[in-house]
Amino acid sequence: MLNILVLCTGNSARSILAEALLNARGDGRIRAFSAGSSPTGTPNPLALETLVANDLPSDGYRSKSWDEFAGPDAPELDAVITVCDSAAAEVCPVGPGAPVRAHWGLPDPADIETVDAARKAFADTFRALDARILALLAALQGSDHVALQSAFDQIKLQDF
Amino acid sequence: MLNILVLCTGNSARSILAEALLNARGDGRIRAFSAGSSPTGTPNPLALETLVANDLPSDGYRSKSWDEFAGPDAPELDAVITVCDSAAAEVCPVGPGAPVRAHWGLPDPADIETVDAARKAFADTFRALDARILALLAALQGSDHVALQSAFDQIKLQDF
Numbered sequence: 001m002l003n004i005l006v007l008c009t010g011n012s013a014r015s016i017l018a019e020a021l022l023n024a025r026g027d028g029r030i031r032a033f034s035a036g037s038s039p040t041g042t043p044n045p046l047a048l049e050t051l052v053a054n055d056l057p058s059d060g061y062r063s064k065s066w067d068e069f070a071g072p073d074a075p076e077l078d079a080v081i082t083v084c085d086s087a088a089a090e091v092c093p094v095g096p097g098a099p100v101r102a103h104w105g106l107p108d109p110a111d112i113e114t115v116d117a118a119r120k121a122f123a124d125t126f127r128a129l130d131a132r133i134l135a136l137l138a139a140l141q142g143s144d145h146v147a148l149q150s151a152f153d154q155i156k157l158q159d160f
Numbered sequence: 161m162l163n164i165l166v167l168c169t170g171n172s173a174r175s176i177l178a179e180a181l182l183n184a185r186g187d188g189r190i191r192a193f194s195a196g197s198s199p200t201g202t203p204n205p206l207a208l209e210t211l212v213a214n215d216l217p218s219d220g221y222r223s224k225s226w227d228e229f230a231g232p233d234a235p236e237l238d239a240v241i242t243v244c245d246s247a248a249a250e251v252c253p254v255g256p257g258a259p260v261r262a263h264w265g266l267p268d269p270a271d272i273e274t275v276d277a278a279r280k281a282f283a284d285t286f287r288a289l290d291a292r293i294l295a296l297l298a299a300l301q302g303s304d305h306v307a308l309q310s311a312f313d314q315i316k317l318q319d320f
Contacts, residue, residue: 001188001189002304002308028161029161078304078305078308079308079312099305100305100308100309100312102312102315102316132315135314135315136311136312136315139310139311139312139314139315140307140308140311143306143307143308143310143311144162144238144307145238145259145260146303146306146307146310147300147303147304147306147307148162148238148239148260148300148303149260150299150303150306151296151299151300151302151303152239152260152262152296152299154295154299155262155292155295155296155299156262
């Protein structure tokens, strides 16, 4: 099981969508979490609406501080993905530990005034994240054999 | 989940021990199977006795042909380990598909006349396989991050 933490600033929109998608598409291989450097305290209702519209569970999501993943009882993380918008000069948080790091910059769909435009922005964000996550999983599937071969090669070098 | 098939000639001793150890030590990451190119039809009683002596389940093992893993309904294999003894000029089977392949040559503990000496040979085989399997799992643990990094790197090259 690979533990992946998705970080953004508010942990209310992009990181919630990415957490939901990683868990849904990961098919038991991935356990995803999300957190923010300055959590808003509540998942954006349009994020939950977007999950429902795409037949994904929308229960149990919380907007929470990344501090929850810094303590001794926190899950050991294999990867951290930041989904804040570098182009908008957002401060992207850096998480604890030494996991693999990736930055998937995406504009904030919550940063839009009219509801109709925001709803479309959430749908676009969902699709962009889904495409990346499906590509990541496909790449990971191929990498499994690379990892196995590497592990067997290390064994060969040892003396049993 | 990584599907690993262990092959030897008779599928009654070494490959049964390896199947049991991979499932026990794999901690949910590995699903192991075993088969033989000329199955004896019955697991060696000393193999099952060795499993019991090491607190591993000894139920449900079968000595069976590798043909079971060649059909369209067979599980998709990630790795095949052969555990026959090249030094004794045994014919090592080659399985179907394109999984990662490894050869862990081990003398046949069943090829010993007196029961006491055979019992000791089974215990030695168990320990040798256990050491390799624990080393493989440790190497695989480290390789998970290599696989993740490789998958993220492939994503970066694409245009989303």
